[in-house]
Amino acid sequence: MNDVPANLPRTAGDLRAAGHLPRSINQELHDNLLAKLRAGEDAWPGIVGFSRTVLPQLERALLAGHDVVLLGERGQGKTRLLRTLAGLLDEWTPVIEGAELGEHPLDPITPESRRRAAELGDALPVTWRHRDERYTEKLATPDTSVGDLIGDVDPVKVAEGRSLGDPETIHFGLVPRAHRGIVAINELPDLAERIQVALLNVMEERDIQVRGYTLRLPLDVLLVATANPEDYTNRGRIITPLKDRFGAEIRTHYPLDVEAEIAVVRQEAHLVAEVGEPLLEVLARFVRNLRESTAIDQRSGVSARFAVAAAETVGAAALRRSALTGEEPAVARPVDLDAVPAVLRGKLEFEPGEEGRETEHLVHLLRRAVAETARSRFAGLDLLPLADAVESGHLVATGERVPGKDVLAALPELPVLHDVAARAGVAPDEPAGRIAAAVELALESLFLSRRLAKDSDDSTTVYGR
Known part of the structure; x- marks a missing residue:
């Protein structure tokens, strides 16, 4: 004043x-x-x-x-x-x-x-x-x-x-x-x-x-x-x-489209690490899926604060991984989305009869949001060369102790990787963490479309044949 x-x-x-x-x-x-x-x-x-x-x-x-x-x-x-x-x-x-x-x-x-x-x-x-x-x-x-x-x-x-x-x-x-x-x-x-x-x-x-x-x-x-x-x-x-x-x-109402949902998150979230537009889009679509789910009590609604808290959680997961691996800058990758269901489950009201299935519902809707975002980002882009490379033996490991440069080093030089990065708004000369975030999104979309397998334990995820 x-x-x-x-x-x-x-x-x-x-x-x-x-x-x-x-x-x-x-x-x-x-x-x-x-x-x-x-x-x-x-x-x-x-x-x-x-x-x-x-x-x-x-x-x-x-x-x-x-x-x-x-x-x-x-x-x-x-x-x-x-x-x-x-x-x-x-x-x-x-x-x-x-x-x-x-x-x-x-x-x-x-x-x-x-x-x-x-x-x-x-x-x-x-x-x-x-x-x-x-x-x-x-x-x-x-x-x-x-x-x-x-x-x-x-x-x-x-x-x-x-x-x-x-x-x-x-x-x-x-x-x-x-x-x-x-x-x-x-x-x-x-x-x-x-x-x-x-x-x-x-x-x-x-x-x-x-x-x-x-x-x-x-x-x-x-x-x-x-x-x-x-x-x-x-x-x-x-x-x-x-x-x-x-x-x-x-x-009043919740944001009517994905762009407005992203704008709210970008404006309100206090991010401790870089969270790119593709991941913000995933979270926006995730919240919209929650608002349409019959498993969620829609009378209580799914607050815009949920999307904001989800983005802050993803940023915190990226910052923790950066501290563990020494990678700078701290950039969120799709692997960091795994922290969202467990942390934010308590912010939602589920319908009676859904007891014990809350995490299952959240994981399913989050994967759906990832698939929708990948389809939107990579529409018309042929990801088969990436799938073929992984199936031929170039397994890709990611997780909370895997830096972005290791994700990229596991793959051969492929023109499609440059296209994937470009579709995610990342230039070829940007830090490895940003490029790895785009590549991980493509790999996850191939897994969700049943072109690749994925094995996970507590700290590591491996994409393979």
């Missing part, structure tokens, strides 16, 4: 002289989103795969000034999308210095701020709040109380001599403190229904009720929320009156 620019007004009088006028949060988002759309700027940096589906719906909702709930399975980027909303706010906005809420100096709403504005006039001190401070996020949990969201009577203020009916005895909750900002509630159905009721007035009448009396505070907030489908969570639901107050319910 940058420091507050020194040239910004510091009093209400300076603010008024500069021609600054208060804008509602909805108007601010409306104006800034329109400006980005007209300028051709990306209003949603880091959001992949939603450009033709979710984002147009969300943009229409914001332009209409609607509160929004995003509905979708786990790991579809709902929270990530909500956090980008802060980028549509003004970078700096004026607030009354010392005020409990983020009130505009020219439009105070609490009794204390109105009294200060009347007493000080144009000398009312102004400070500036960055847009990142105007986005508030709350994970809904069963122990969340009305006081957390709306507010409660502050016993300290009462002990100081104020009466219970005095509005200034209230300690404001999260929603009022987000005045002139965005409130995001994650997993909204997890809020107890009686707590959801407390949000009804906030969303419709924009006032708050605490301990039996109503404060007519014209709150200005945009309320956004996320939720899983009700048939999955079974922990609660969005009550009908609250659902009715959301102007838009938008369904």
